[in-house]
Amino acid sequence: TVAEPPARFQGIDFRPSFPALEHIPFKKWKETAIAAYTNTHSGDFGYDEDPAGNWQLRTNICQVLLHTKGIRCLPSQVIITAGATQAIAMLSRLLLKPGDAVAIEDPNATFIQHIFESTGADIIPVPVDEHGLRVDDMPTHRRPKCVFVTPSHQFPLGSILSIGRRIQLIDYARQTGCYIIEDDYDSEFRYAGMPVHALRELDSERIVYIGTFSKNLFPALRIGYMVVPHELLDPLLRLKKLLDMHCPILPQITLARFITERHLEHHIARMKRIYSKRRKCLIAGLSNIFGNRVKISGDAAGLHLVAEMAESFCGSQVVAQLEELHIKVYPAERYTIVKGRYENQLIMGFGNVGEINILEGIKAIESVLRQC
Numbered sequence: 332t333v334a335e336p337p338a339r340f341q342g343i344d345f346r347p348s349f350p351a352l353e354h355i356p357f358k359k360w361k362e363t364a365i366a367a368y369t370n371t372h373s374g375d376f377g378y379d380e381d382p383a384g385n386w387q388l389r390t391n392i393c394q395v396l397l398h399t400k401g402i403r404c405l406p407s408q409v410i411i412t413a414g415a416t417q418a419i420a421m422l423s424r425l426l427l428k429p430g431d432a433v434a435i436e437d438p439n440a441t442f443i444q445h446i447f448e449s450t451g452a453d454i455i456p457v458p459v460d461e462h463g464l465r466v467d468d469m470p471t472h473r474r475p476k477c478v479f480v481t482p483s484h485q486f487p488l489g490s491i492l493s494i495g496r497r498i499q500l501i502d503y504a505r506q507t508g509c510y511i512i513e514d515d516y517d518s519e520f521r522y523a524g525m526p527v528h529a530l531r532e533l534d535s536e537r538i539v540y541i542g543t544f545s546k547n548l549f550p551a552l553r554i555g556y557m558v559v560p561h562e563l564l565d566p567l568l569r570l571k572k573l574l575d576m577h578c579p580i581l582p583q584i585t586l587a588r589f590i591t592e593r594h595l596e597h598h599i600a601r602m603k604r605i606y607s608k609r610r611k612c613l614i615a616g617l618s619n620i621f622g623n624r625v626k627i628s629g630d631a632a633g634l635h636l637v638a639e640m641a642e643s644f645c646g647s648q649v650v651a652q653l654e655e656l657h658i659k660v661y662p663a664e665r666y667t668i669v670k671g672r673y674e675n676q677l678i679m680g681f682g683n684v685g686e687i688n689i690l691e692g693i694k695a696i697e698s699v700l701r702q703c
């Protein structure tokens with residue numbers, strides 16, 4: 332028998348935090364790659380690359396961070412990683428050993444929780460509300476080695492960590508001596524309110540800031556980065572070298588050029604308009620079809636929002652029935668550690684769903700819920 336690649340899901344997928352794959356700027360990327368490859372030297376292809384990654388890419392990241400987030404950092408503090416995933420995996424390996432404690436938001440991105448669990452550390456779930464992490468509920472009986480937060484757009488509930496809680500969290504980290512891991516995965520897509528500054532501004536030596544190109548370009552690129560406190564720089568570089576020496580050079584030099592030539596900036600501006608329309612369409616569609624039976628939140632930034640319905644998604648066949656209709660939905664409860672707090676909420680990604688499909692999907696959700 333001839334082996335076949337696994338079939339991809341064909342249908343309407345409300346997967347949160349997923350970019351529009353049909354709008355990936357391939358033509359520009361291809362032209363940029365050709366120009367970038369043409370400018371290489373044979374010496375660039377040996378074993379001597381910096382584990383921190385391509386210098387020009389790290390320089391460009393510093394400039395982008397300064398202009399968009401108010402982050403002041405040097406290229407020497409930036410490490411290029413295989414997505415935010417590798418940055419989180421490296422930090423958890425460096426900072427945690429079995430029996431240590433790590434405080435993480437509850438709910439959270441399950442794959443990130445699994446990374447922390449894989450170290451053998453104890454996970455301390457900290458609840459989240461409309462102002463982000465509830466810092467009052469941080470553990471007092473144990474000192475975590477690190478705290479994981481998504482302050483610019485909580486994953487998955489979408490709240491933004493308030494300034495009061497930011498200060499409170501820094502105080503907590505200083506008092507307990509723990510590091511804060513700030514995962515800023517999608518906040519360049521902001522639709523309402525003032526731009527959100529990075530938490531790292533408040534303490535660059537206690538916070539590791541993580542960014543990714545998975546949402547503003549595409550996930551399979553596998554390029555992310557972290558801006559690290561001085562104390563962690565050498566151990567993280569040693570670890571990066573141990574794991575994979577450095578990220579592949581050709582995508583890095585292409586991306587560096589893509590940023591230098593301002594294609595990334597233009598792509599983000601274009602995508603912001605597209606996502607803004609999809610977000611509006613989802614909000615209007617939910618309101619039209621569910622009326623006052625739906626409450627929307629977490630929609631100020633990113634590629635997903637939260638729809639709270641009158642009905643529960645737990646224990647019912649809603650998800651399975653919709654999947655039979657080729658529609659994938661994501662109940663908030665699948666992202667929780669402590670169960671039972673978000674049974675009526677759906678996390679709805681609109682990044683990779685066109686407007687016609689958004690409306691079709693909402694109608695199907697309503698009709699399945701009506702029959703339950």
Ligand SMILES: Cc1ncc(COP(=O)(O)O)c(C=O)c1O
Nearest residue numbers: 414415416440486516543545555
């Ligand atoms: C909370 C969160 N952080 C980071 C990422 C991005 O990970 P990566 O850069 O490895 O693609 C995701 C992707 O879904 C996410 O949900």
